[in-house]
Amino acid sequence: MHIELLRSGDKSLPQQISETISQRITSGLLQPGSRLPSVRGLSSSLKVSQVTVSKAYADLETRGHILCSQGKGCYVTDREPGKQGAAAGWQDGYDDYLPRAQLWRNFDVTEVDYPFHLAAIHSSLLPLGTIGATMAALVREQPELMATYGNFQGDPELREVMRRHLQSRGIRLSSGDLMITSGSQQGIDLVARTFVGPGDTVYLEAPSYTGAIDVFAGRGAEMIFVPMDGEGMRVDKLTAMCDRKPPKLIYTNPTFQNPSGVTMSMTRRQRLLELARSYHCLIVEDDPFSDLYFHQPPPASIKSMDTAGHVVYMKSFSKVLAPGCRIACVAAEGNILSRLIAAKSASDLGSPLLTQRAVLPFIERKYEDYAAKLRIALRMRQEAAAKLLKQYAPAGVTWRLPEGGLNLWLQLPDSPAIDKLHALAEQEGISFLPGDVCYAGDMPSRHIRLCYSQLTQEGMERGLRQFLLLLERHLRFGS
Structure with missing residues (x-):
């Protein structure tokens, strides 16, 4: 496993190793069940001490990303029960230079009815x-x-x-x-x-x-x-x-x-x-x-x-x-x-x-006339979304309405368990973008991004209402 370490950086070497492996796990480059390199092997390839790697692995285990067993090694934990990782083989040990791939991981959601995760414009509005x-x-x-x-x-x-x-x-x-x-x-x-x-x-x-x-x-x-x-x-x-x-x-x-x-x-x-x-x-x-x-x-x-x-x-x-x-x-x-x-x-x-x-x-x-009409259509969607937020958003959820663009950026109350909310939403056919992928490292975020332009206006209103009701239940009972 290749990790680019900044030896003169502000972050310690164990922290850099831990954050890089964490990002590889959350973006799907390391799948559940994948075995990590041994402490000795990774310390040798990165030219750091075994203590440095051990600290990084301990941090990953504390945060629930990996599970280490004496004599068996360290494996990526399966956070979704019943989900199986790819079969182990020679490919698992073949080095790459990808520290993370959140764009691929978080935008490859196809089997949902309400894809609020994707910052795009519905096909009916496009020429x-x-x-x-x-x-x-x-x-x-x-x-x-x-x-x-x-x-x-x-x-x-x-x-x-x-x-x-x-x-x-x-x-x-x-x-x-x-x-x-x-x-x-x-x-x-x-x-x-x-x-x-x-x-x-x-x-x-x-x-x-x-x-x-x-x-x-x-x-x-x-x-x-x-x-x-x-x-x-x-x-x-x-x-x-x-x-x-x-x-x-x-x-x-x-x-x-x-x-x-x-x-x-x-x-x-x-x-x-x-x-x-x-x-x-x-x-x-x-x-x-x-x-x-x-x-x-x-x-x-x-x-x-x-x-x-x-x-x-x-x-x-x-x-x-x-x-x-x-x-x-x-x-x-x-x-x-x-x-x-x-x-x-x-x-x-x-x-x-x-x-x-x-x-x-x-x-x-034709671009200028088209853009003028598109602005009107998007403004109508944003105003409809804003009305639903005002009506259905749970207490403690805040947002600032943008003056243009495609997205709403919601801040949730403390300890919202966004990963659990994400899984529950997908079960109901709804997707959103978790805010933590909009930062590097393991920086926690209380934000989520919702795109109001990816669906028809009717579909957007129906899906957003359903999501806000789910969010209400989650914040009340699921945190």
Whole structure:
């Protein structure tokens, strides 16, 4: 088992080992019944003392993640009675470099009636017919597109359309400063693989997007989480943190943040950019939701104020058009972009040309009118969800209604036993995202994320009412 240890980090070595194994267990990389390496074997492979590994295993056993038996070894506990792990074999001892995989674990829920865990938009609200018709016409009339590798940087025509789109939002770049990726997730991964290595300091909002945490953890980064309030990331706290540990990269989702829904104020956006300039570091500005505002447009993007190339800006289009098309735009300049393009060429030889051409005419001619109608539909869903929360949410449950986006972020009372609630909800065909996956390590959370846009409005109302009644019973009798 490979574990990237930061020997000069703030956390002790036993704590780092314990947290990494814990995350592997909770994200399903280590299944119930899996045998852990022996104390002697793991201490040898990690080049630490056997006492260090023994302390880590003792901590894991105390928290119920593993069970150790003299002469038999340590095994992952079966928290779900009757559930069997995969058969042991040579694969169990084959090293990998995945410290966690919460994105896979928590989004692979298919057999539920009410998938509140997934931050997505119901298919009835998406322009799937229009984009599908364009794609079908392309297949009929230009079948050679399926035999053509796309430009590593992305289709030039689509990049020009996206350049005009970003310009209308205050981001003034040339089409040569843009790169098309297979969703923002690939963009985050490319930035991490290109610029982040073991021990590099990455700052994120607390809480943060699960997929980004997975990526940075996989690079062995030291992730430090910055508290938030109603104006977003506490840049004053971040400044003090950076004095102790200078950043290599700052990741932020400043507009209708996933998962909290909070929007960073303009003042803090400016201060964050100033901080990046002073430390000569990158900001990754992840922006999937800024077009989904309910009343007033959000503050201008950090990228729109960037004059020295400190911000790598990511705009997802597949999220609001057709998730299966996996289209996003990454905006950066100079040698930063050149290195990202080089990394992408080694990753996938270029995004599929067919899907790029399929979304191009819609973004160019119909996107703005469509986005205006989508905002109305999402606002109606959010208002309906807010009404249900006010009517059915148990005492002690709190929330702040976002001004846009797709999610509600609920804080539960003390000791809510969210893992038990999660299992009970799935038994009733309901899923939600536990807040602890939005942090690294074993940081406990009293929060859950619910998406109100993944279902029809009727289905959302029915499922949310059912969940809130379940939550009432759980908080009263199940904690």
